[in-house]
Amino acid sequence: MTMIRFAPTGTALAWDDWVAQRLRQMEAWLAAHLPADAPAGLAQAMRYAVLDGGKRLRPLLALAAWEAVVPGDEQADPEPTDVVWAAAGAVELIHAYSLVHDDLPCMDNDVLRRGKPTVHVRFGQAQALLAGDALQALAFEWLTAPPWAAQRPALAVALVRELAQAAGAHGMAGGQAIDLACVGRRIDRAALEDMHRRKTGALLLASARMGALAGQADSAALEAVSAYARALGLAFQIVDDVLDATGDTQALGKTAGKDAAADKPTYVSLLGLEAARACAEAQLEQALAALQALPAARVQRLVDVAHWVIRRRH
Amino acid sequence: MTMIRFAPTGTALAWDDWVAQRLRQMEAWLAAHLPADAPAGLAQAMRYAVLDGGKRLRPLLALAAWEAVVPGDEQADPEPTDVVWAAAGAVELIHAYSLVHDDLPCMDNDVLRRGKPTVHVRFGQAQALLAGDALQALAFEWLTAPPWAAQRPALAVALVRELAQAAGAHGMAGGQAIDLACVGRRIDRAALEDMHRRKTGALLLASARMGALAGQADSAALEAVSAYARALGLAFQIVDDVLDATGDTQALGKTAGKDAAADKPTYVSLLGLEAARACAEAQLEQALAALQALPAARVQRLVDVAHWVIRRRH
Numbered sequence: 271m272t273m274i275r276f277a278p279t280g281t282a283l284a285w286d287d288w289v290a291q292r293l294r295q296m297e298a299w300l301a302a303h304l305p306a307d308a309p310a311g312l313a314q315a316m317r318y319a320v321l322d323g324g325k326r327l328r329p330l331l332a333l334a335a336w337e338a339v340v341p342g343d344e345q346a347d348p349e350p351t352d353v354v355w356a357a358a359g360a361v362e363l364i365h366a367y368s369l370v371h372d373d374l375p376c377m378d379n380d381v382l383r384r385g386k387p388t389v390h391v392r393f394g395q396a397q398a399l400l401a402g403d404a405l406q407a408l409a410f411e412w413l414t415a416p417p418w419a420a421q422r423p424a425l426a427v428a429l430v431r432e433l434a435q436a437a438g439a440h441g442m443a444g445g446q447a448i449d450l451a452c453v454g455r456r457i458d459r460a461a462l463e464d465m466h467r468r469k470t471g472a473l474l475l476a477s478a479r480m481g482a483l484a485g486q487a488d489s490a491a492l493e494a495v496s497a498y499a500r501a502l503g504l505a506f507q508i509v510d511d512v513l514d515a516t517g518d519t520q521a522l523g524k525t526a527g528k529d530a531a532a533d534k535p536t537y538v539s540l541l542g543l544e545a546a547r548a549c550a551e552a553q554l555e556q557a558l559a560a561l562q563a564l565p566a567a568r569v570q571r572l573v574d575v576a577h578w579v580i581r582r583r584h
Numbered sequence: 585m586t587m588i589r590f591a592p593t594g595t596a597l598a599w600d601d602w603v604a605q606r607l608r609q610m611e612a613w614l615a616a617h618l619p620a621d622a623p624a625g626l627a628q629a630m631r632y633a634v635l636d637g638g639k640r641l642r643p644l645l646a647l648a649a650w651e652a653v654v655p656g657d658e659q660a661d662p663e664p665t666d667v668v669w670a671a672a673g674a675v676e677l678i679h680a681y682s683l684v685h686d687d688l689p690c691m692d693n694d695v696l697r698r699g700k701p702t703v704h705v706r707f708g709q710a711q712a713l714l715a716g717d718a719l720q721a722l723a724f725e726w727l728t729a730p731p732w733a734a735q736r737p738a739l740a741v742a743l744v745r746e747l748a749q750a751a752g753a754h755g756m757a758g759g760q761a762i763d764l765a766c767v768g769r770r771i772d773r774a775a776l777e778d779m780h781r782r783k784t785g786a787l788l789l790a791s792a793r794m795g796a797l798a799g800q801a802d803s804a805a806l807e808a809v810s811a812y813a814r815a816l817g818l819a820f821q822i823v824d825d826v827l828d829a830t831g832d833t834q835a836l837g838k839t840a841g842k843d844a845a846a847d848k849p850t851y852v853s854l855l856g857l858e859a860a861r862a863c864a865e866a867q868l869e870q871a872l873a874a875l876q877a878l879p880a881a882r883v884q885r886l887v888d889v890a891h892w893v894i895r896r897r898h
Contacts, residue, residue: 308753308754308757308758309782310758310764312758312761316753368717374713376688376690376709376713377710377713394690396691396764397764400757400764401757402717403717404758406721407752410747411745411749411752413744414741414744414745419745420741423737423741426741427734427740427741427744430724430740434721435725437718439619439622439626443626443718444622444623444626446714447622447624447625448623448624450711451623451624451625464623
């Protein structure tokens with residue numbers, strides 16, 4: 271598994287332990303649930319696209335949101351249930367498939383991702399296209415898995431609907447269409463935010479909401495988690511733009527400087543580096559403020575995730 | 585709407601009337617439920633990929649299977665419900681997205697589909713890729729639409745699961761991976777059948793099963809519909825191969841002779857033309873035999889669909 275460096279936070283040690291455990295569990299869950307035997311090398315391409323890499327921000331966000339609302343003992347870290355693992359896995363599949371397709375020559379034409387050759391470099395474009403398609407289908411299959419989906423069908427329907435809307439034409443795919451249309455054009459801050467709210471924000475929001483839904487959040491708690499995740503999503507994107515402008519390819523595990531090279535509008539190109547950083551901090555404050563509507567004893571994981579997003583180096 | 589020529593069957597007039605009405609209704613349903621306003625031209629590409637073309641075999645199969653099992657008056661054509669329209673629409677979206685991706689230069693590199701320029705020829709490869717991705721997500725969104733999905737969540741879960749498995753790594757995407765791997769290689773009949781059982785058979789089977797599930801089929805009826813659809817799916821593919829070898833591009837609305845040109849194994853290349861035709865007829869008989877487990881008064885639409893599949897000219 272790729273080692274991940276964690277920036278220090280107020281609860282660094284506990285966070286490190288928690289995240290290391292959850293990442294181990296998530297990796298094992300994904301490895302056990304991805305197909306091992308699909309025809310003609312398709313399973314290998316799917317596994318390569320998902321396993322052994324990535325920050326796993328979306329699954330961790332789902333797990334943290336679940337912990338913030340799930341009924342039970344407030345002191346211990348509750349053991350994730352089948353349904354929250356399925357939700358966490360499904361959002362990661364959608365993210366992974368979007369990267370595979372986004373890296374194709376007809377899109378961003380990138381050769382490096384998560385520190386490895388991209389899927390189409392390794393397996394060919396046609397197989398990469400199919401692997402992405404199959405990963406999207408698998409996400410929805412996971413959200414309808416027995417026995418839990420048969421026992422709680424209304425929850426499964428809610429999860430499928432959240433994810434389908436986040437991934438679709440008004441969410442992630444729509445944001446990518448705006449992104450394509452924006453290359454080489456000047457857009458204002460409102461248009462940039464609209465693009466990112468769809469392109470990355472929608473799936474981050476869905477990750478948090480799906481975790482909260484899996485934890486049986488009431489409507490007030492679901493709204494608090496949603497407000498948190500909207501601000502977090504924006505902060506995440508601003509930090510992404512800052513890292514693309516300032517990071518190096520090795521630390522990022524993907525090609526640095528590619529937004530500028532592609533003449534894409536970013537928060538850095540629009541606001542400048544320092545103002546972009548300040549904007550990310552302001553979104554962090556807004557995300558943390560939203561958590562005040564939840565029991566203080568339960569929100570530490572969401573607080574930690576937010577700090578991690580802002581302070582990350584890749 | 586593209587006019588479709590129907591080959592004569594034993595109940596030609598009634599079938600023609602039924603299918604014309606259902607196609608009008610389906611087209612209106614699709615037009616009303618596809619996004620009109622997704623960002624940056626994405627909605628237009630999605631609508632172009634789905635509307636105004638195609639035989640609509642999969643939706644008609646879902647509707648016919650629904651009619652064969654749904655409780656009610658056996659004499660009249662029952663009026664389709666919201667849930668069976670959603671099922672019929674969703675299988676067509678999965679089919680449409682698979683065509684968009686299959687036509688891309690990194691796959692079959694085709695420029696003509698349903699008598700029109702392919703989506704990437706018209707909108708560019710990146711937009712075609714995104715439109716396909718968004719269509720897949722939309723299929724699952726449709727299967728979880730209120731109010732019916734909230735009232736019958738267990739049915740919605742069953743429909744999502746059928747479709748996700750049919751579209752995924754062990755179904756359609758897996759079949760396409762085999763197809764890619766087979767170009768220029770000799771495979772035997774068992775391997776050819778396995779490929780088609782996944783590549784086209786899985787979604788045809790899901791179409792019939794989803795229609796039957798929407799009609800509250802009991803397990804015996806569901807199994808009869810499934811046996812019918814498995815034989816129909818194989819017959820469909822054999823006829824497809826015969827038409828590719830014998831048809832002309834204008835009648836097909838897609839490039840004829842491309843399997844041979846691409847050196848792909850087909851039933852015609854494996855068995856010869858006459859044996860392939862005989863094999864399709866044998867599958868037709870098997871499909872019709874499976875229907876004997878259902879009430880004779882209810883199966884006429886499925887009988888007609890089967891004859892249509894075998895006798896079609898495009």
